[in-house]
Amino acid sequence: MTATARPEKMAATRPTYADVTRDVVATLGNPSKAYYGLLAFVLVVLAIGVGALLYQIRIGLGVAGYTPPVMWGVYITTFVFWVGIAHSGTLISAILFLFRSTWRTAVYRTAEAMTVFAVMTAGLFPLIHVGRLWYAYWLIPYPNQRQLWVNFKSPLVWDLFAIGTYLTVSTLFLILGLVPDVAAIRDKATGWRKKLYTITALDWRGTDQQWRHYSRAYLYMAALATPLVLSVHSVVSWDFAVSIVPGWHATIFAPYFVAGAIYSGVALVITLLVPLRKVFRMERYITTDHFENLAKLLLFTGMIVTYAYVVEYFMAWYSGNQFERDAFWNRAFGDYWWATWTMIICNSFLPLFLWFKKIRRSIPALLLLSLFVNLGMWFERFVIIVVSLSHEYEPYAMGHYTPTWVEWAILAGSFAWFFTWFLLFAKNFPTVSIVEVKEVIPMPRRKMAH
Amino acid sequence: MAKQMDRRRFLKVVGVTGGGAAAAAACGPGDPTTLVPYLVPPENQIPGVATYYATTCRECPAGCGMHVRVREGRAVKVEGNPDSPINRGALCARGQASLQGLYNPDRVRGPMARNAAGQFEPIAWEDAYTRIVERMGAATGDQVAFLTGHASGTFDQLVDQWLAAVGSQTRFVYEPFAYEALREANRAVFGLDVVPEYQFATARYVLSFGTDFLETWLSPVQFAREFSSGHGIVDDQMGRYVHIEPRMSMTAFSADEWVSPNPGTEGVLALGIANVILADAPDNAPFDVFRVRPLLERHDPDMVAGVCGVPAETIRRLAAEFAAVPSLAIAGGVGAQHDQAHATAAAVNILNYVAGNVGNTVQFGPDAPATASSYQGLANLTQAMRDGRVSVLFMHGTNPAYNSPSGLGFVAALDQVGFKVSFSSVMDETSSHADLLLPDHDPLEQWNDFEPRAGAFLLQQPVMQPLHDTRQTGDVLLALARQIGGGTASRFTAQNYKEYLQDSWRTRQVQLGGQGSTFDDFWAASLQAGGVHQTPRPRTVRLDRGVGQLTFDVWQGGGAAGELTLVAYPSPVFYDGRAADRAWLQELPDPVTKITWSSWVEVSPETAEEYGIVDGDMVEITSADGSVTVPAYVYPGIRPGVVAMPIGQGHTELGRYAKDRGASVYDLLDSTPTAFGGLSHYCAVSIRHTGGHQVLASAAGMSRQMGRGIAQSTTIADVRNDEIQEFHAGHAAEIPEKIERVLDEWQEAQDRESAIGNYAGDHPRWGLAIDLTRCTGCSACVTACYAENNIPTVGEESVRRGREMAWIRIERYFEGGDGEEPLTVALLPMMCQQCGRAPCEPVCPVFAAYRTPDGLNAQVYNRCVGTRYCSNNCPYKVRYFNWFDHGNANDAAYAFPAPLHLQLNPDVTVRSKGVMEKCTFCVQRIRGKQNDAALEGRDVADGEIMMACQQSCPAQAITFGDLNDPSSAVSQSAAIARGYKVLDGLNTDPSVTYLMRVRNTVEG
Secondary structure, three states, rough: OOOOHHHHHHHHHHHOHHHHHHHHHHOOOOOHHHHHHHHHHOOOHHHHHHHHHHHHHHHHHHHHOOOOOOOOOHHHHHHHHHHHHHHHHHHHHHHHOOOOOOHHHOHHHHHHHHHHHHHHOOHHHHHHHOHHHHHHHHHHHOOOOOOOOOOOHHHHHHHHHHHHHHHHOOOOOOHHHHHHHHHHHHHHOOOHHHHHHOOOOOOOOHHEEEEEEEEHHHHHHHHHHHHHHHHHHHHHHHHHHHOOOOOOOOOOHHHHHHHHHHHHHHHHHHHHHHHHHHHOOOOOOOOOHEEEHHHHHHHHHHHHHHHHHHHHHHHHOOOOOOOOHHHHHHHHHOHHHHHHHHHHHHHHHHOOOOOHHHOOHHHHHHHHHHHHHHHHHHHHHHHHHHHHHOOOOHHHHHHOOOOOOOOOHHHHHHHHHHHHHHHHHHHHOOOOOOHHHHHHHHOOOOOOOO | OOOOOHHHHHHHHHHHHHHHHHOOOHOOOOOOOOOOOOOOOOOOOOOOOEEEEEEEOOOOOOOOEEEEEEEEEEEEEEEEOOOOOEEEEEHHHHHHHHHHHHHHOOOOOOOOEEEOOEEEOOOOOOOOHHHHHHHHHHHHHHHEEEEEOOOOHOOOOOOOOHHOOOOOOEEEEOOOOOOOOHHHHHHHOOOOEEEEEOOOOOOOEEEOOOOOOHHHHHHHHHHHHHHHHEEEEEEOOEEEEEEEEEEEEEHHHHEEEEEOOOOOOHHHOOOOOHHHHOOOOOOOOOOOHHOOOOHHHHHOOOHHHHOOOOHHHHHHHHHHHHHHEEEEEEEEOHOOOOOOHHHHHHHHHHHHHHHHEEEEOOOEEEEEEEOOOOHHHHHHHHHHHOOOOOOOEEOOOOOOOOOHHHHHOOOOOOHHOOEEEOOOOOOOOHHHOOOEOOOOOOOHHOOOOOOOOEEEEEEOOOOOOOOOOOOOOOHHHHHHHHHHOOOOOOOOEEEHHHHHHHHHHHHHHHOOOOOOOOHHHHHHHHHHHOOOEOOOOOOOOOOHHHHHHHOOOOOOOOOOOOOEEEEEEEEOOOOOOOOOOHHHHHHOOOOOOOEOOOOOOOEEHHHHHHHOOOOOEEEEEEEEEEEEEEEEEEEEEEOOEEEEEEEOOEEOOOOOOOOOOOOOHHHHHOOOOOOOOOOOOOEEEEEEEEEEOOOOOEOOOOOOOOOOOOEEEHHHHHHHOOOOOOOOOOOOOOHHHHHHHHHHHHHHHHHHHHHHHHHOOOOOOOOEEEOOOOOOOOOOHHHHHHHHHHOOOOOOOHHHHHOOOOOEEEEEEOOOOOOOOOOOEEEEOOOOOOOOOOOHHOOOOOOOEEEEOOOOOOEEEHHHHOOOHHHHHHOOEEEEEOOOOOOOOOOOOOOOOOOHHOOOOOOOOOOOOOEEEOOOOHHHHHHHHHHHHOOOOOOOOOOOOOOOHHHOOOOOOEEEEEEEOOOOHHHHHOOOOOOEOOOOOOOOOOOOEEEEEOOOOOOO
């Protein structure tokens, strides 16, 4: 994690300041047909997802596959999945910034954008999931004539605040980081884009005073965002840990979820960066070294997650609690054994390949592994939520849940929603930070006259 | 629901019924033309206050008394009549669902006739009368036939008299469950063609030979109550019940021991037991036992053991136990009615006689009088129709087109009849073949009487204005007589059936010795009480002379290789199938299999393995007479080589809830009447796995308790020795003191928060005690809860997804049966436990789940957003979510299509889509009684508040009251040593205490 960039290797193809500005701004050029095709595709998928949601609102939540006692299903699974995704962005942009890990400069913008869009996606799911979406605002404590208040003992209220805070802070952080870059593009832009950049650039002129304020502000924002990396997913984990459901009620949940969140987030960063780098021809800026560092982070968090799995099973056995033991036995060998083993293979076994340097430095291998980790992490949440609920205390009331097409459509729609934002972002804002990349390039010097 | 019942219609209904139900019959059908505004309030109608009418349940021939709760002119709930000696305030699920018969959306709404195209079209009543009179003019005397169901009382008398008036004697009675074998056995052994009265309350030992006395047999509600006291614990002694049948029925769930002999050999087993009793104590037997002595001597235990497959030592033990205490052996259940069932029943009669039970636990005198009903009679009618001997046929209160084997050819024969008139109020299989349909009133709209047994004269009165353009059949017959005129008309003086009924009760008043009062007083008193009950003196009966010559054969039907024995048993939910059109009953899980909305065949695990069948596999069952395809249910409580199917599903008519649902076992049964004139419910079949599969719409998750101690049991020996072992699920050790303190503080904080402001002060804590020793699993409580609390039925597909909304459910767990321990069943009614430290409350983000000062976990529907966290955190899983908009009349999922919505309890909210709901401890009843008490300036008395489930429970297993009052019945019950809380290791402090089921197991 604290690995430093390797300037000596970078030197071989070292870009100049001018190269950086040119290359990055080039990514904002006229989109290709492929881009429009992709955008159209995700919009269609999004429309299908929205259609499924409207259908669900009209007919009732019964169109989803909920089978009591499994009262939370694909929606909450996906909610936790997206919240998890959102974590690596802040980790890379804030924590690594504070640790002065310079390798983050090339990748943090993508990670940060991913964070904001992932939180935006995650935040939809509690709404999609509740029985009366139109009254979801009742979870907000606002003064009203009926003198009704919210129950601050409920983790769902904590959730609301955690997600709300995280969305606010990560959005501000992203915008703040964009300011100097946008200003640079503003000067070259025309038309409506000029207006957009003029507004987002916040009258940036690059004066010394502005730079001084900017650096301070960025540092403060980083300091503010850092604890959120730990707190937000801890709070989300308490949705489960605070309950008495066997398989949920565990003190390990907060660190376990945070590690899992970063794990899945890093995996998605890799998944996004690989095609981005290729399409935008960013090989000079996002190098194999960057990927190797991400791979190491992936390996590290993957091992924490694996450790958490082992501890969960150990504690279930060691507690002597029959319900816990049954719940974990059911996870591994019950009706949902396939989900559990998908999770374990994807999250604990496949990443072991990352111990090999060759794999860490192979982009296709990393892309493939990151996809598996994404899948495994989705199943991790599925196993924790659905499988635990399906096998609680009352044997007569145990059940088996299978999602319906509505849930799959909305899940696909959520990816489409995420990628819509990401595609729009990638063509309108620099996905690699101009300013920060320049910071790690040695200062251009005037050539010596002989 | 309010959308359907607009103000105008509401006032019409109120106005008319408000005039008093007494006026209803005189008013006649049709919507009234005058509106009565509330400016002049109708007598006995206070808006918001319920009126109760006493009447009699006609869902089966048991004759339970009912109180019908009427609000603003519509019946909203039926409750047992506490004064009825038959049901003493309880009511079974079918009785509860009689409301859905009244409000069934598929009732025939007026007279209809078949037109030239073969379709039914509405006609006028007078037109219908004219057509009948025309047709009858063309028919001579006995060519006019009348087929009824079992109708004892004035209507029965009217039919006979009317037939005589039109010059015919062709009367047939067909009641599918007519207990022909039992009556034949009583004829053969005692010379009496009656069904005696059985005294379960005094019998400390019950031996049932395949008789489902807690389900459908004779009078199940009465038997459940009496059995639970006769079988109960008195002075550390407990009754014992042994059930003998190849299949473990719901009734057998309550047994202490289940003995499964070879199918059809039960009679021989009874003789073997009688043999031992007579051999052990020859002097105790009545003097005339010599008549059967040679017969019994032929049946020594070793010989019987060989025939029955029951060890000889078991036979000796059963005999010794049976002779030791007041005992009762019963036989003659429909599910055990094979072609030698009369021999079984006769053998059991002899057993009872030898043990000295006849005159004690078996009483002739207060018995059910002989009825003309038999399957043989239906076969005779079919033959008569086929021969063209019937030209006009009237059919009332029976549905033979469904309730007869297809091999009988009843439907084909029916088509030979020139003119068929059906009085059915629903379009059933039989009426769909009629030419004229003259719908009768629902029993809840009728004046009538009923005599289930000697000495019980029960009255029915209309509880509300008829819903549709229907006419009571009695009125129709009288009107027809008038229209025919001449001698026919002059036979009847009564202008309408109510008068006819009252005339008959004038005679009854004289018979009953009630001349001291005026008839009006006698009538009013009888109406108010639901009828008149007398207890005729038991008569002494002796063995018939011919009893020694009786032969006792075993059933031979299932001998061939590769064949299995099929048992068709009466469904405790649908009776003979007549109740299949009620959504509540379709959704009520079968007490044994827990399957809803469909048919199944029960297959033993051994047989299933042999045929490679698992739950839900489609199985084709083929008998000599037909074949059906149904999903399999692998049931450990059935003997290998035997398969069983309930009667009741597979209707081709009978409205939206019953039509084309499952398969009818009547398609398999042999149509040849047995020697005793009944229908054999056993037949030889072969089965084949078709390869198809369907997920069973079962309400049960796991069928085993997984060692979690949900439904706990103990033995009478442990109760006697104070050695009850309570099982604490979840923790083995004591809770550390510091944890206790934290828990207590939390609970105190909860109580403090809920008791502020107006709610300060002492409050009751409502609680329940449920005696699992009494619970039979009959599920009456479940349907009562549906009726009281406006619970929607969700349909088969939703049940498959576990979305049924039953606030109370009967959990059924199998135990043992693995070769080492005998199979037993543990039952547990599960509803919201109203925890003192409720896990559902803190997780609700909006306080929709909160604690009331009187200890209820309230659920505020209006505030619920639907996060469903409360349900996840509920260890008992008693919270139910509205996945669809079951309460919206414009939604496809609407559960109360008109006029079913008229039944909705106005005191209870109809929940909307997206909210959580659960058992409220009938909070509307609590508040109602509290209000009454407050108005009268007193405290609520213990036992005054009754929950719907408690009120309906035939076995009186449920006690409700204030746990904070140590003298209350519920506190006393909860303090019994065998009381335990489910999952108490979770420290939820439930308000529901279960009393362990005590089993009277064989010691040593």
